[in-house]
Amino acid sequence: MRTDEYLEELCALAGVSGDEGAVRDYIISKLSGEFEYTVDPLGSVIVRVKGRNPAKHRLMFSAHMDEVGLIVTFVCSDGCLKFSSVGGIDSRVLYGKRVFVGKDRVPGVIAGTAVHNLSDEELKTAPDEKTLVIDIGCSDKESAEKLVRQGDTVIFDSEFARFGENNETYCSRAIDDRAGCAIMLKMIEDVPEYDTTFCFVVQEEVGLRGAKAAAYTADPEFAIVLETTTAADIPSSKAEKRVCEVGKGAVVSFMDRHTLYDRELYRMAFDTAAEKNIPCQTKSVVAGGNDAGAIHVSRGGVRTAAVSLPCRYLHSPSCVIEKSDLEAVYRLAKELSARIQQL
Amino acid sequence: MLCTQNAYTVPQNIATVCAGLLEKFGKAETDGCGNVLCKVGEHRPERKTLLLNAHIDEIAMIVTHIDESGFLKVGKCGGIDVRVLPASRVTIFHNDGKTTSKYYGVLTSVPPHLQTDSSKAAKLDDLFIDTGLGKKAKELISQGDMVLIENRPLEMGSLVTAKALDDRACVMAVLLALEKLVGKETAYNIEVLFSSGEELGSRGAKPGAFKSNADLALIFDVTFGRVHGESDDEYCAIGGGAAIGVSPVLSRELTNALTKTAENAGLPYQTEVMGGGTGTDADAIAVTKGGIPSCTVSIPIKYMHTPVEAVDMNDVENTAALTALFCEGGDTVANR
Known part of the structure; x- marks a missing residue:
């Protein structure tokens, strides 16, 4: 299967942090008895893949299965649902979006006061989760509770779309980090050169929790985190504020809010990319963070690199990436893993 | 179907689609402004002409x-x-x-x-x-x-959510009313104006109403339905039936006749009182030519001017029922 086909199927699944079951089941189904895996106590999938050669170093790849979303906190007397965000969501992307609530995907809309009825002051303020509710079309608490329960997770209604030139730009919710999962599935399918451990982890968006436990169990010497990272390359943002750019290849980080990355691996990534002609860029703003933050301080310390896809509108219903970057991350991850075994 | 159409697709756009839907009730024509006008059934000179108006443009x-x-x-x-x-x-x-x-x-x-x-x-x-x-x-x-933002219709509990329900929900109510009237004797000659350009200031309704022969007009548009956190003295109730307009710019006689029709038939309705302009095509139609006595009949809508507008289909049905009864002469103002 192609990486983008894995990605499309993965993005169709709901997996808000703490509720990653559907994504986990899909990943296990793709291992189809051929690969040895364990599900750890928190729900992460750890796959130990035998390579064509035994490995000199214990290497772990990691990507997270969970996505940002919402969680129902209260069912109001008028049938509307109060909610909290799960993971960092800018409240400006909430109002007027369609959502699906719970396992049965009950349709709803994120609702508030009509624009005509706002005061001048309210018009200047972004509506946030304190004032917004989810309307599922029920007029009282009783009928709403027949459809949903407190604690149900909520995803944006956002179908995977291919658009732009040659339909090679993709838009969906949950690309963060199903893209990393898709690349790992492709790497497993292709069977790596050396023995490698692949961790599909839970709860990244609520504090890098799954990776902390999984890294302990996997016990690696080296780790490569496959992620998506903020591309702010829109016309209103200046060059130094763009972080990275869609279409300019794999993003290799030197530092983010959780990690100062291993310098040798950082350089190795750029050398490898140059040698193999893989488009590659760095992250030009110290912002965000990923599972590397938990992994590099696991046990006695793990030498860690992050290779990410540049992704616009991260943590929104409409994350945007390009096919060429997906390929670049896949190729760089593969080359880098072989190179690490030469150390 | 109405909510999946728009004005920007050629040759098939919302005006041609609506003209097609009206064809079975009478000869429908589109004009250069993007309006659709239709004379429904037989028109007799001794009867007054009642114009049913809803707008087909969208934000x-x-x-x-x-x-x-x-x-x-x-x-x-x-x-x-x-x-x-x-x-x-x-x-x-x-x-x-x-x-x-x-x-x-x-x-x-x-x-x-x-x-x-x-x-x-x-x-x-x-x-x-x-x-x-x-x-x-x-x-x-x-x-x-x-x-x-092309949100297609989606059922959500007792509501339907979609883009453009402002004012396609009302277009639908008018079409449903016409269906109920097929084969029935009406108290008026019935004309339909599906107008363009309402959201930009009744730019379609002005020439559209000018071309009609209306003596009276009912203007169907959406109004604010109560949403979470709003009190019942603020806005109309979703599911409470058609909101019949009362305003200095509307015909009180029509308001009363509509109210009586609803009461006689036991149809749910609510009253929407406005202190002046209605913010609908009624404001323009009422002062077309020598003046056309008008009244608004509104369907409560949630989240107006968003792609997740929502209406209760019972309100659409009840608005259609009220309209049909009124056309039949439920409480007639035809012979004043």
Whole structure:
């Protein structure tokens, strides 16, 4: 299967942090008895893949299965649902979006006061989760509770779309980090050169929790985190504020809010990319963070690199990436893993 | 079906679709303004002519600038609620006069990782549409192309949510009323005006009503339905039936006749009192030619001017029932 086909199927699944079951089941189904895996106590999938050669170093790849979303906190007397965000969501992307609530995907809309009825002051303020509710079309608490329960997770209604030139730009919710999962599935399918451990982890968006436990169990010497990272390359943002750019290849980080990355691996990534002609860029703003933050301080310390896809509108219903970057991350991850075994 | 159509697709657009839907009730014509006018059934000189009006345009955006990297700037076409825009998906309609090409786009947003202050509402000026088309955007898309957030209808509990329910819910109520009237004797000659340009200031209704022979007019539009946190003295109830208008600019006689019709038939209704202008096509139609006594009949809607507008289908049905009964002469003002 192609990486983008894995990605499309993965993005169709709901997996808000703490509720990653559907994504986990899909990943296990793709291992189809051929690969040895364990599900750890928190729900992460750890796959130990035998390579064509035994490995000199214990290497772990990691990507997270969970996505940002919402969680129902209260069912109001008028049938509307109060909610909290799960993971960092800018409240400006909430109002007027369609959502699906719970396992049965009950349709709803994120609702508030009509624009005509706002005061001048309210018009200047972004509506946030304190004032917004989810309307599922029920007029009282009783009928709403027949459809949903407190604690149900909520995803944006956002179908995977291919658009732009040659339909090679993709838009969906949950690309963060199903893209990393898709690349790992492709790497497993292709069977790596050396023995490698692949961790599909839970709860990244609520504090890098799954990776902390999984890294302990996997016990690696080296780790490569496959992620998506903020591309702010829109016309209103200046060059130094763009972080990275869609279409300019794999993003290799030197530092983010959780990690100062291993310098040798950082350089190795750029050398490898140059040698193999893989488009590659760095992250030009110290912002965000990923599972590397938990992994590099696991046990006695793990030498860690992050290779990410540049992704616009991260943590929104409409994350945007390009096919060429997906390929670049896949190729760089593969080359880098072989190179690490030469150390 | 009504909510999946728009005015920007050629040759099949909302006006031609509506003309097609009216064809079985009478001869329907579209005019140069994008209006649809239809004389329903037989028109006899001894009867007064009643105009049933709803608008078929919808709020949208319009492309104002295209940059080298495939991003578009847009302006408002009607009072779209800008708060819904960040990270929304859109369709861009490009016409060459004969056919329409559609392009997909995403409205930009800045992720929380880079925000300093996310409490300020988004401004249209800060947003772009990402087409993914790069340099090609300039060849494929033109300034002036229209842009929509194309949410298709979706059932949600007892409600239906979709784009453009303002005012397609009312177009539907009028069509349902006409269906109920097939083969029945009416107290009036019935004319239908599905007007364009309401969201920009009744630009279709003015010439449309001028071309009609109306003596009386009922204007069907949506009104604010109560949403979470609003009290019952503020806005109409969703599911409470048609909201019959009362206003100095409307005909009190028509208001009373509609109210009586609803009461006699036991149909649910509510009263919407306005202190002056109604903010609908009624304001223009009432002063067309020598004056046309008018009244508004409104369907309560939630989240007006967003792509997730929602109505209760019972309100649509009850509005249609009230309209049909009124046309039959439930409480007639025909012979005053």
